[in-house]
Amino acid sequence: MWTAVPRSSNPFMDGHLIYAVVLVVLALLGAGTILGLGCLWAVTPAVRRNTWLT
Template identity: 50%
Template structure:
């Protein structure tokens, strides 16, 4: 049972992940730069 009866934690976490993806947070806080240098990612731009 969630402690918040209005908004489930899954919704909050999903929105947070969408914000992180939309702002390209992986380049600053994660492995985004390393990922972008992989040959398969360079060949397929939709993986970025």
């Protein structure tokens, strides 16, 4: 990643922070249930026993 993205002059707002925010937003919106395996994951026996996995 460091070789693909040129260095910026802002030490706070870098690619890692932007990607972290995007991942949190996608998780909160439930993106895995729409375009992913979230529906299949939710019906597995292990997830039904341990609801904290959802």
